[in-house]
Amino acid sequence: MADELDVLLEKVADPGLRAELRAAVDKVRAKRNFGLVFESHLPERVRLPEYPVRRGTKVLRRADKSNGPMKVEGVRRGQATVVTDDGTSDTLPVDDLVVVAEFGEPVYPGLTGVGSIQRGGDKPAHVVINAENHHALEMLQFTHAGKVDCIYIDPPYNTGAKDWKYDNNYVDGEDAYRHSKWLAFMERRLVLAKQLLNPDNSVLIVTIDEKEYLRLGLLLQQTFPSSTQQMVSSVINPKGATRSNAFGRTDEYLFFVMNGSASPGPLELGPEWKVARDTRSENLRWAELLRAGTNARRDDRPNLFYPVFLRNTEHGPVFDSIGNVHIGPDWNELVPPSECVAVWPTRSDGSEGNWQVGPGALAKLIDGGYAKIGTWRGGNTAISYLKRGEQEKVEQGLFPVVGKRPDGSIVVDGSGYIPVFVPGTQWRIGAHEAGGPGGTGLLRSMLPERRFPFPKSLYATADAIRFFVADKPDAVILDFFAGSGTTTHAVMGLNRQDGGRRQAIVVTNNEVSADEAKSLTERGFHDGDPEWEALGIFEHITRPRITAAVTGLTPDGAPINGDYKFTDEFPMAEGFEENVEFMKLTYLDPVDVELDRAFAAVAPMLWLRAGGQGSTVAERTDAGGDLLQFAVADRYGVLFDPDRWRDFVAALPAEARTVFVVTDSAAVFAGVAESLPADLAVVRLYENYLTTFAINQGRVS
Ligand SMILES: C[S@@+](CC[C@H](N)C(=O)[O-])C[C@H]1O[C@@H](n2cnc3c(N)ncnc32)[C@H](O)[C@@H]1O
Numbered sequence: 001m002a003d004e005l006d007v008l009l010e011k012v013a014d015p016g017l018r019a020e021l022r023a024a025v026d027k028v029r030a031k032r033n034f035g036l037v038f039e040s041h042l043p044e045r046v047r048l049p050e051y052p053v054r055r056g057t058k059v060l061r062r063a064d065k066s067n068g069p070m071k072v073e074g075v076r077r078g079q080a081t082v083v084t085d086d087g088t089s090d091t092l093p094v095d096d097l098v099v100v101a102e103f104g105e106p107v108y109p110g111l112t113g114v115g116s117i118q119r120g121g122d123k124p125a126h127v128v129i130n131a132e133n134h135h136a137l138e139m140l141q142f143t144h145a146g147k148v149d150c151i152y153i154d155p156p157y158n159t160g161a162k163d164w165k166y167d168n169n170y171v172d173g174e175d176a177y178r179h180s181k182w183l184a185f186m187e188r189r190l191v192l193a194k195q196l197l198n199p200d201n202s203v204l205i206v207t208i209d210e211k212e213y214l215r216l217g218l219l220l221q222q223t224f225p226s227s228t229q230q231m232v233s234s235v236i237n238p239k240g241a242t243r244s245n246a247f248g249r250t251d252e253y254l255f256f257v258m259n260g261s262a263s264p265g266p267l268e269l270g271p272e273w274k275v276a277r278d279t280r281s282e283n284l285r286w287a288e289l290l291r292a293g294t295n296a297r298r299d300d301r302p303n304l305f306y307p308v309f310l311r312n313t314e315h316g317p318v319f320d321s322i323g324n325v326h327i328g329p330d331w332n333e334l335v336p337p338s339e340c341v342a343v344w345p346t347r348s349d350g351s352e353g354n355w356q357v358g359p360g361a362l363a364k365l366i367d368g369g370y371a372k373i374g375t376w377r378g379g380n381t382a383i384s385y386l387k388r389g390e391q392e393k394v395e396q397g398l399f400p401v402v403g404k405r406p407d408g409s410i411v412v413d414g415s416g417y418i419p420v421f422v423p424g425t426q427w428r429i430g431a432h433e434a435g436g437p438g439g440t441g442l443l444r445s446m447l448p449e450r451r452f453p454f455p456k457s458l459y460a461t462a463d464a465i466r467f468f469v470a471d472k473p474d475a476v477i478l479d480f481f482a483g484s485g486t487t488t489h490a491v492m493g494l495n496r497q498d499g500g501r502r503q504a505i506v507v508t509n510n511e512v513s514a515d516e517a518k519s520l521t522e523r524g525f526h527d528g529d530p531e532w533e534a535l536g537i538f539e540h541i542t543r544p545r546i547t548a549a550v551t552g553l554t555p556d557g558a559p560i561n562g563d564y565k566f567t568d569e570f571p572m573a574e575g576f577e578e579n580v581e582f583m584k585l586t587y588l589d590p591v592d593v594e595l596d597r598a599f600a601a602v603a604p605m606l607w608l609r610a611g612g613q614g615s616t617v618a619e620r621t622d623a624g625g626d627l628l629q630f631a632v633a634d635r636y637g638v639l640f641d642p643d644r645w646r647d648f649v650a651a652l653p654a655e656a657r658t659v660f661v662v663t664d665s666a667a668v669f670a671g672v673a674e675s676l677p678a679d680l681a682v683v684r685l686y687e688n689y690l691t692t693f694a695i696n697q698g699r700v701s
Contacts, residue, residue: 036218038180049528051099059097062526108588109139110601120579124503130538131585133480136507137192143609148196149475158182162514200260203468228258234427264467273423286384298352307342315406317373372409432460446548455484462490473500482506485542492576510536610636610658
């Protein structure tokens with residue numbers, strides 16, 4: 001095919017056209033040929049409703065989504081002179097315009113606190129950010145590159161029902177490009193997310209349904225080629241969502257992308273986590289002392305061929321003594337002590353085998369009550385024992401010892417034992433039901449008057465995460481499609497169970513639903529208007545839901561009804577002893593940034609990078625308006641004037657682990673970094689904040 005094209009190209013007489021065609025063909029050839037091939041060039045513009053319309057900015061008409069961006073030539077008395085791509089100029093009221101940034105144009109992020117809850121003492125605060133997640137992910141490159149332990153996302157499923165927006169427009173079933181738009185949208189975000197994950201040990205969990213799971217699986221494999229990937233099918237709607245001419249849809253899928261050494265850890269799980277019930281795993285497991293499988297012949301391990309002498313008493317058989325390792329063929333002739341029988345490691349067909357342990361180890365097992373005699377069969381009586389892992393279960397008190405048998409073996413009470421294991425890839429857990437008391441029902445009891453489509457069950461999210469962070473009490477968990485904030489809630493639940501200090505960082509936009517957008521538009525409102533923004537997900541759902549979870553109160557101040565059903569149960573009205581910071585990603589005006597007035601807007605990013613704990617250095621100036629030479633907070637410090645590093649070090653609190661040094665000079669930075677205590681993470685900030693924080697520059701995709 002390639003040759004044929006080349007031959008045809010040679011036939012094009014016009015050299016200019018031939019060159020152009022060749023260039024176009026080369027471009028097509030350079031594209032990916034294998035794997036998932038999709039159109040990724042579609043731009044995503046970002047509306048910046050709070051950004052001032054001024055000369056040089058690009059704008060759209062607020063009310064009309066179909067128009068292309070126009071460049072602002074000048075602004076006078078509330079009127080902007082704009083020029084379209086085809087050169088037509090027009091004068092429009094500034095109020096009718098909204099600034100946009102095209103993909104690839106730098107924008108400058110800032111973070112503004114919009115509220116906080118303090119109930120967790122010195123724990124790191126959970127952070128809930130109202131933002132376009134692509135920009136939030138870029139901002140997080142500064143604060144969390146390589147530091148995130150777990151990302152859990154529940155992205156739009158692209159059902160065709162206007163459940164998400166690409167480039168500010170809802171994507172519906174009629175859109176011929178809806179799959180490639182979805183893939184382009186997801187790929188841009190996953191590439192950024194990958195940079196945030198700890199490469200040595202972290203997990204990315206993505207939920208999805210049958211509409212996009214095949215494409216998502218391939219995209220994940222391409223984006224994380226060296227990670228281990230597994231897909232779990234999880235029943236979230238046991239009754240089945242009706243599908244015409246199709247099977248009812250009962251499940252959805254979770255992709256687990258495990259990086260570095262990450263793997264699901266065994267957890268205490270109830271019997272519903274087994275596809276088939278396995279009662280053996282619910283009790284102590286006594287293993288046969290006679291070895292089976294590999295190395296099970298006498299010749300393989302001659303030192304494990306010895307007799308065990310048993311006596312049968314009126315109470316049952318007992319251990320008498322242990323014989324010596326027997327060398328030679330005549331073992332049958334050995335005479336046991338009086339009243340005893342010798343039990344040899346032989347199989348039912350008479351062939352010679354060996355025991356699992358040597359005579360010394362067996363003696364210890366018998367002393368400890370960890371060896372047991374089976375039903376009396378004379379010299380063929382079976383002997384069993386507890387392997388190390390099972391002995392530990394006894395020693396840890398998981399199986400309390402309640403007595404001893406005549407042979408000295410322990411009798412345990414297994415009624416309170418919950419097995420610890422890694423489950424299979426099919427989950428059918430009642431509490432994971434999306435429409436049940438952990439999902440829609442939970443949200444209804446916390447926010448009685450408000451509706452949010454398809455929240456995840458709290459327990460489904462908590463369980464998915466728990467396999468990877470149960471043993472990481474300081475884990476950082478990110479969700480950049482936070483929706484109603486289930487992930488933050490789940491992390492708080494996990495912390496409560498084990499006293500952990502895990503931190504959830506979640507991002508969601510303040511989108512209204514397609515129906516609401518229509519009705520608001522009909523009433524003359526635009527995005528950016530307070531009436532519109534108040535109904536957005538962040539304002540209307542995420543923030544009040546997380547507030548309700550922490551305080552235990554509904555937005556009306558009433559205690560929330562009901563109990564949580566994590567591994568422990570407790571009233572929802574108790575809330576959680578946690579801290580939360582609500583923030584909004586803002587876009588700085590480059591004019592301000594150049595004037596060095598941006599510090600207040602980047603200050604929360606420094607706090608976040610230093611672990612999101614304790615106080616913040618909020619200002620560049622002191623109360624009198626003079627520029628500070630340095631400033632310190634509970635956990636970090638900012639050195640504005642590197643010459644003052646000695647005073648700065650003296651002022652740093654003992655708990656500080658991060659310092660920011662503001663300088664454009666690499667040499668100055670290196671000098672200061674060397675002089676600072678070695679256990680501090682030293683981060684350089686450029687004097688012009690633009691350089692450190694510019695994002696959206698098309699580094700990806
Ligand atoms: C399926 S929902 C997540 C639901 C969530 N797991 C829960 O339990 O509530 C996806 C959310 O991602 C948000 N979202 C979609 N596109 C986004 C974007 N580009 N930036 C930020 N948030 C976005 C939507 O507002 C929506 O609420």
